[in-house]
Amino acid sequence: MIVENLKVFVTVSEQKNFSRAAELLNLSQPGVSLHIRNLENELGAKLMHRSPKQVKLTEAGYILYEKAKRILDLYDEARRDIQLLQDTVTGAIHVGASFTIGEYLLPRLLAEFVAQYPQVELQVTIGNTWEIVQKVRKKEINLGLVEGNVTGEDLVITPYMKDEMLLVAAPDHPLCAIRQADVGKLQHMNWILRESGSGTRAFSDLFLQEHKLEVQRTYVFNSSQGVKEAVAAGLGIAILSRWVVRKELESEALRSIPLKGIKFARDFSVIQTKDHAPSMAIERFVQQLMEDAKRLKANGLG
Amino acid sequence: MIVENLKVFVTVSEQKNFSRAAELLNLSQPGVSLHIRNLENELGAKLMHRSPKQVKLTEAGYILYEKAKRILDLYDEARRDIQLLQDTVTGAIHVGASFTIGEYLLPRLLAEFVAQYPQVELQVTIGNTWEIVQKVRKKEINLGLVEGNVTGEDLVITPYMKDEMLLVAAPDHPLCAIRQADVGKLQHMNWILRESGSGTRAFSDLFLQEHKLEVQRTYVFNSSQGVKEAVAAGLGIAILSRWVVRKELESEALRSIPLKGIKFARDFSVIQTKDHAPSMAIERFVQQLMEDAKRLKANGLG
DNA sequence: TCTTGATCATGAGAAATACTTATGATTGGT
DNA sequence: ACCAATCATAAGTATTTCTCATGATCAAGA
Numbered sequence: 142m143i144v145e146n147l148k149v150f151v152t153v154s155e156q157k158n159f160s161r162a163a164e165l166l167n168l169s170q171p172g173v174s175l176h177i178r179n180l181e182n183e184l185g186a187k188l189m190h191r192s193p194k195q196v197k198l199t200e201a202g203y204i205l206y207e208k209a210k211r212i213l214d215l216y217d218e219a220r221r222d223i224q225l226l227q228d229t230v231t232g233a234i235h236v237g238a239s240f241t242i243g244e245y246l247l248p249r250l251l252a253e254f255v256a257q258y259p260q261v262e263l264q265v266t267i268g269n270t271w272e273i274v275q276k277v278r279k280k281e282i283n284l285g286l287v288e289g290n291v292t293g294e295d296l297v298i299t300p301y302m303k304d305e306m307l308l309v310a311a312p313d314h315p316l317c318a319i320r321q322a323d324v325g326k327l328q329h330m331n332w333i334l335r336e337s338g339s340g341t342r343a344f345s346d347l348f349l350q351e352h353k354l355e356v357q358r359t360y361v362f363n364s365s366q367g368v369k370e371a372v373a374a375g376l377g378i379a380i381l382s383r384w385v386v387r388k389e390l391e392s393e394a395l396r397s398i399p400l401k402g403i404k405f406a407r408d409f410s411v412i413q414t415k416d417h418a419p420s421m422a423i424e425r426f427v428q429q430l431m432e433d434a435k436r437l438k439a440n441g442l443g
Numbered sequence: 444m445i446v447e448n449l450k451v452f453v454t455v456s457e458q459k460n461f462s463r464a465a466e467l468l469n470l471s472q473p474g475v476s477l478h479i480r481n482l483e484n485e486l487g488a489k490l491m492h493r494s495p496k497q498v499k500l501t502e503a504g505y506i507l508y509e510k511a512k513r514i515l516d517l518y519d520e521a522r523r524d525i526q527l528l529q530d531t532v533t534g535a536i537h538v539g540a541s542f543t544i545g546e547y548l549l550p551r552l553l554a555e556f557v558a559q560y561p562q563v564e565l566q567v568t569i570g571n572t573w574e575i576v577q578k579v580r581k582k583e584i585n586l587g588l589v590e591g592n593v594t595g596e597d598l599v600i601t602p603y604m605k606d607e608m609l610l611v612a613a614p615d616h617p618l619c620a621i622r623q624a625d626v627g628k629l630q631h632m633n634w635i636l637r638e639s640g641s642g643t644r645a646f647s648d649l650f651l652q653e654h655k656l657e658v659q660r661t662y663v664f665n666s667s668q669g670v671k672e673a674v675a676a677g678l679g680i681a682i683l684s685r686w687v688v689r690k691e692l693e694s695e696a697l698r699s700i701p702l703k704g705i706k707f708a709r710d711f712s713v714i715q716t717k718d719h720a721p722s723m724a725i726e727r728f729v730q731q732l733m734e735d736a737k738r739l740k741a742n743g744l745g
Numbered sequence: 746t747c748t749t750g751a752t753c754a755t756g757a758g759a760a761a762t763a764c765t766t767a768t769g770a771t772t773g774g775t
Numbered sequence: 776a777c778c779a780a781t782c783a784t785a786a787g788t789a790t791t792t793c794t795c796a797t798g799a800t801c802a803a804g805a
Contacts, residue, residue, distance in 0.1 A: 144446060170753070171753090171756095179791095183445060184521075190555065191752090193753065193801055194800095196752090208524075391776085470764080473783075478763090493783085494771080495782065695746090
């Protein structure tokens with residue numbers, strides 16, 4: 142224990158007996174003597190009169206005793222409060238997440254959460270945005286983490302983080318040669334897309350539609366990994382979250398193409414049903430999610 | 444330091460930076476990490492989120508932080524108060540003591556006192572009761588510890604301990620053969636006495652006079668040791684404090700002769716001048732003297 | 746009076762812990 | 776892609792703590 146020295150001192154003071162204190166503390170009697178001697182050396186004062194018949198606090202000892210008792214109380218309180226915090230947060234959480242969030246952001250968050258609340262049982266379901274929203278509605282999961290503009294009267298939707306979307310291509314793609322690409326350059330391209338129902342797909346569709354871009358060919362994958370591989374192989378271009386392509390951008394396997402005057406962005410949101418009060422565990426989970434997002438933002442990510 | 448773990452934790456919490464905390468604490472950065480890890484293991488909860496860009500307390504960490512600050516404050520208070528106690532008790536004490544007290548009781552008391560109040564400079568003068576009283580009057584010494592019935596309008600005399608006097612003789616002395624000696628048997632004996640002015644001498648004189656005892660011969664020594672040697676050599680008998688002959692009685696070098704119906708006793712007293720307020724050091728010294736006497740009494744001595 | 750029991754101190758060696766240096770991993774900035 | 780800052784990890788060393796054995800003190804009882 143952290144304050145063991147003081148614990149020993151208080152026990153001896155109250156027992157007025159080194160040997161008895163040693164037993165109570167599961168220690169040898171010389172061990173107890175040592176503790177007291179250490180304290181006396183550190184404080185530069187004799188703390189107790191010792192004799193075979195009587196152990197009695199000196200004045201200095203009494204001063205320390207009064208403080209030490211309060212210190213031990215405080216430490217116990219701290220331990221109890223922390224324990225209580227963890228005990229309160231029990232039960233199970235079933236989290237749903239879209240592929241982007243579930244594969245690239247959630248793992249670290251979960252690790253932190255279980256470290257702090259080890260009593261909570263966590264289950265994760267990954268699916269595309271549409272699937273997750275459906276499961277939240279059917280209460281098959283407690284909360285969903287998805288991207289894009291989900292709507293629904295029966296749902297509570299809380300954006301918690303900005304997500305930057307990037308237009309990516311293989312490094313040897315013609316677009317990469319252009320100094321300042323603009324949207325006009327994107328006509329008649331081959332596009333790699335996620336399947337329908339995916340938030341990333343919805344985002345891409347919206348972009349293509351808004352800028353009236355003609356598409357030459359499309360390839361559809363139902364995983365981010367597939368999309369990335371296809372883009373890297375030079376099969377086409379894609380719009381993906383920065384989180385998804387972070388590693389590939391660093392290793393130059395993919396390249397991000399900035400588009401003049403266009404900043405792709407969307408929100409990551411928490412989706413919950415309206416009706417019943419969430420459990421303590423869920424509340425804490427959301428709280429930690431928010432804090433984590435804040436921390437990422439402070440670090441210049443988010 | 445006793446609460447070093449918490450000190451490290453608080454420092455890191457406030458600096459929000461392990462390395463900086465390490466510098467402040469004169470520790471290596473891994474050392475700091477270790478402290479925090481130990482705390483986390485002991486409390487079974489993660490205390491801080493660590494990242495190169497930010498160190499932040501978890502909820503459990505915040506709980507501990509609040510308590511830890513108060514614990515450190517309490518410990519500092521304790522240390523300060525104890526230091527204050529010892530600082531207050533400074534200066535010099537000049538103690539005078541009669542031979543009996545000075546040689547047989549004072550040494551242990553002094554050892555205890557300097558352990559508790561190391562800043563006090565102690566000087567001791569040993570002399571017979573009369574000499575000590577004179578020195579107190581002349582303020583050559585701060586206080587005197589003497590035996591017997593000292594009187595004096597100008598002095599404060601505080602008895603603090605009973606002293607038992609014993610009639611002692613060599614083991615082969617005729618008196619030792621008598622089963623129940625009484626005062627009558629003490630006529631025409633050889634007596635070993637201390638010099639005039641000694642409290643022990645005054646006690647002996649009073650005893651001889653009260654019981655109208657004729658003395659055959661007297662030998663006078665100005666030290667207890669001399670008296671004991673003379674008695675042991677069979678030169679005569681003497682009345683001495685139990686404290687003086689304790690060892691000799693145990694080793695059978697001398698024997699105590701109980702006298703029917705007579706219990707020798709006198710007081711040990713503290714002698715101080717009336718006029719000026721004693722220094723803190725002197726006050727504490729007297730206080731400790733009293734406590735020590737109480738402790739001896741509790742142990743069946745006094 | 747001698748022994749006995751209870752108690753605390755001390756010393757030596759063993760076990761546990763803390764500390765440091767060197768190195769690795771992560772992250773954000775240039 | 777590299778650099779700087781920061782925390783984690785590993786291995787070896789140093790320090791501290793612990794226990795066992797023993798010694799000293801003291802009072803009580805045979």
